[in-house]
Amino acid sequence: MIFLRRRLPLLITMITGLLFAGQYYVPHPASEWLLTSATKWLQIIGGFALVLGVTSLFHQHAVKIRRQEAGWGYSLVLYAGMLVTIAVGLWAGGKESLDGSMTAFGWIYSYMMVPLQGTMFAILAFFIASAAYRSFRARSREAAVLLIAAVIVMMGRVPLGEYLIPLSGDVSQWILNVLNASVRRAILIGVSLGTIALSLKIIFGVERSYLGGGKE
Amino acid sequence: MPQPVSVTDMDATILGAWMATGLTLFIFSFLYQDNPLFKLAEHLYVGVSVGYTIVKAYDTVIVHLIVKPIVEEGQIALLIPVAIGLLMLTRYVPRAAWMSRYAFAFIVGLGSGLAIPRTISSFVLKQVEDTIRPLLFQAGDGLTFSFNLLNPASSLNAVIILIGVSTVLFYFFFSIEHSGPGKIVARTGIVFLMIAFGAAFGYTVMARMSLLIGRLTDLIEFSDVSYGRPTWWLLMLTIAVLVLLARRVPNRPPDLH
Structure with missing residues (x-):
């Protein structure tokens, strides 16, 4: 039983890992077909993973409603929003528009989801400005460098900034294309080396936390 | 000649304007303080987003990747x-x-296997190749060193990028102590990091500002009489609710201490 519960999953990981690592180095139509099929398979399995996440959300709010905990009315709103969207979406066949006219599903997307999403992210502008006011004091040389870079980039992104400081546009582009790019590149190389090391550990069974806990 | 707008389309647009305006104002009301209107919009956002994701996943995965290929094309695999x-x-x-x-073993194994060669190729070798570039260019009869800072591919910028990448990588390399000359290199790396963080911050702020302008533009558009001025009516409603909530005396539990 321990073979089925513990060793076989590790074996599956090792075989699939080595197979698809090797696939990259085989320039053959069969190899390409394997990659295309695997990508499709991943999308299908990912769909089932969504069921796990959604069920967890359903359960959490259902418990809140059943026990009538504080704010359970909002959970009802969440349920109503979700169920109405699903019903309307399935009715429209998952299409936002049909024959050039907007469906009810498209209406929900355009007049509910887009404004809600846009506003949620837009209010972050206020919180970022507030955080900047509190933390952007040039207490050290490094903080001063950060502050100056941020101000130049902000000025360079708007016409008013370029009008007030004509060079800010070019300097902003230089900071983003050269200085920022070099740092991103260094971080990317570091993260990539970590990813490769972790992938090797997973394939060879050193890292097993993805299998979950438990005795077996 | 413009096409006449049907009554149904017009009604949907006006109703949509009221809905979008109301939800936008409810979310903005959080700037005053946390309140039931914000919570209502917040939970509605989660519900609608999850519902939308479920419908899209059903359409993409169940219908187009499973049912149609199996039933219509016989892809039993x-x-x-x-x-x-x-x-x-x-x-x-x-x-x-x-x-x-x-299932997890298959996904994780597949992901790891796909990641290794592609990460080495795209994110390590390609990045190193772009970092270590020739410093001299062929121009006319001889070689030249370009000092043009505005051209990201210039020789001077190539040197700056090389210094930036090397010093930042050194800063994150903790196997040797950052002292002596190493301290200077690490501190140079910190300066590069601070500039990048500042640039990322400034860029993010401006992106959020752009979204904010978009929402405010919608609010201005929906204040028009052709929509029934939802911005003004719903703004008054939101303010009235906030005032009522602020005036309501909370029922605090008795102090036990």
């Missing part, structure tokens, strides 16, 4: 990923929960 996906759901049956490991 697709039953294998369906079976693997169903194994994930065994997590809800405690006695069979261990079977979900097969």
